[in-house]
Amino acid sequence: MEGDHAEVEIGGIRREASIALLLGEGVAIGDYVLIHTGYAISKVDEEEARAILATWREVMEAEREP
Amino acid sequence: MFSAFRNKELVLTVARQIAEISKGRSFKIMHVCGTHEWTITHSGIRDLLPREVKIVAGPGCPVCVTPGNEIDAVAGLSMREGVTVTTFGDLLRVPGNSTSLAEAKSRGGRIKVIYSVEDAIRMALERRGEEFVHFSIGFETTAPMTAVEVVKGLPENMSVFTSHKLIPPAMDFLLHAGVDIDGFICPGHVSTIIGVKPYQVLAETYRKPMVISGFEPLDVTMGILNIVRQKANQTHLVVNEYRRAVRDSGNERAVEMMHQAFEIRDSFWRGIGMIPRSGMGLKEEFRGFDAAARFGMKIEPEDRMPEGCSCGAVLKGDVAPEECPLFGKGCTPEHPVGPCMVSTEGTCAIVYKFAMPKK
Numbered sequence: 264m265e266g267d268h269a270e271v272e273i274g275g276i277r278r279e280a281s282i283a284l285l286l287g288e289g290v291a292i293g294d295y296v297l298i299h300t301g302y303a304i305s306k307v308d309e310e311e312a313r314a315i316l317a318t319w320r321e322v323m324e325a326e327r328e329p
Numbered sequence: 330m331f332s333a334f335r336n337k338e339l340v341l342t343v344a345r346q347i348a349e350i351s352k353g354r355s356f357k358i359m360h361v362c363g364t365h366e367w368t369i370t371h372s373g374i375r376d377l378l379p380r381e382v383k384i385v386a387g388p389g390c391p392v393c394v395t396p397g398n399e400i401d402a403v404a405g406l407s408m409r410e411g412v413t414v415t416t417f418g419d420l421l422r423v424p425g426n427s428t429s430l431a432e433a434k435s436r437g438g439r440i441k442v443i444y445s446v447e448d449a450i451r452m453a454l455e456r457r458g459e460e461f462v463h464f465s466i467g468f469e470t471t472a473p474m475t476a477v478e479v480v481k482g483l484p485e486n487m488s489v490f491t492s493h494k495l496i497p498p499a500m501d502f503l504l505h506a507g508v509d510i511d512g513f514i515c516p517g518h519v520s521t522i523i524g525v526k527p528y529q530v531l532a533e534t535y536r537k538p539m540v541i542s543g544f545e546p547l548d549v550t551m552g553i554l555n556i557v558r559q560k561a562n563q564t565h566l567v568v569n570e571y572r573r574a575v576r577d578s579g580n581e582r583a584v585e586m587m588h589q590a591f592e593i594r595d596s597f598w599r600g601i602g603m604i605p606r607s608g609m610g611l612k613e614e615f616r617g618f619d620a621a622a623r624f625g626m627k628i629e630p631e632d633r634m635p636e637g638c639s640c641g642a643v644l645k646g647d648v649a650p651e652e653c654p655l656f657g658k659g660c661t662p663e664h665p666v667g668p669c670m671v672s673t674e675g676t677c678a679i680v681y682k683f684a685m686p687k688k
Binding site for chain 1: 330331333334338339342343345346417444445446447448467470471473474477481518521522547551572573574575576580582583586
């Protein structure tokens with residue numbers, strides 16, 4: 264990370280992206296971000312992702328119970 | 330972890346719940362995002378749903394709604410001595426009213442396909458003696474990038490031709506016109522910028538459920554389930570099902586940048602018409618960066634689609650791509666007649682690519 268730019272990895276390819284639209288969101292090295300036309304537009308919340316997946320796994324398991 | 334959003338068993342679990350609720354009723358749901366259409370078609374989601382649940386595409390393809398005369402005007406600009414036009418790749422082959430950027434390029438026009446507006450800035454800085462015009466189109470997802478660079482200040486030899494459009498006014502327009510749908514799947518990427526609020530007034534006014542969804546199969550089926558469930562319960566809430574990427578308040582910095590750079594204007598949507606307060610143009614203080622002013626471009630709104638093309642009706646969800654007489658006959662991604670068959674976000678191109686039986 265340097266100024267309003269950061270190195271990002273997309274599908275194994277490293278390139279530079281602008282974080283000018285995420286300044287103030289507290290992005291840090293190692294965060295997942297959503298990139299659109301070379302700009303990070305949103306920080307991805309891994310906790311939210313896990314919570315949703317856990318909920319649906321429970322529903323799926325419940326369906327399998329006899 | 331994110332690959333689990335493509336997990337077949339999870340998606341089928343959601344689909345079974347949709348089937349359970351939709352027994353004996355029918356639903357029609359519209360999305361307004363080319364990437365949603367991609368997911369739905371690519372993953373065969375329509376085939377997982379009961380026949381009673383129909384998913385239609387709305388005007389979610391930015392290059393498809395960019396007026397033909399604007400494309401013509403920018404193509405003309407690329408032919409001028411010392412001017413280079415920069416644009417995103419999917420606009421290149423879109424037919425304008427009389428030409429396309431690709432055609433202008435083949436006749437000697439200077440057009441560079443870029444990945445990011447920063448590429449255009451870099452080119453302008455490297456070649457100070459030439460003029461660079463960025464053809465800046467797109468919805469709320471793409472406008473903030475141009476906005477932030479305009480506010481920072483573009484190189485003197487660079488200007489922008491803006492044709493940015495806003496999604497909620499287009500949804501409002503369709504709902505006001507009485508589009509026959511039960512709810513909207515709201516675009517995930519646009520929503521990362523604008524958040525939940527702009528949809529709330531629409532959901533309330535028209536009493537339609539709206540769900541912000543991500544782009545994996547699980548995201549989309551969850552969105553459909555939520556709308557079906559809300560419809561059954563007679564609620565019309567805005568629900569954010571893409572919470573891992575969309576904050577309810579959106580990206581406030583991006584919105585602030587758009588407010589600083591742009592003013593809201595009425596805007597012409599190709600195939601649909603003039604939609605009040607649905608576009609953004611540079612504010613007076615940034616007129617120095619406005620290519621239309623710098624080069625004296627005059628563009629009158631005019632709605633034309635190539636002859637026989639149903640793209641306008643496809644964009645409003647009135648006609649499915651397969652119902653267009655040209656689909657797969659005169660019009661294919663290799664030889665597109667209308668804009669919906671060109672872009673990777675165009676409904677016709679997506680449906681053609683994934684849903685046509687292979688010969």
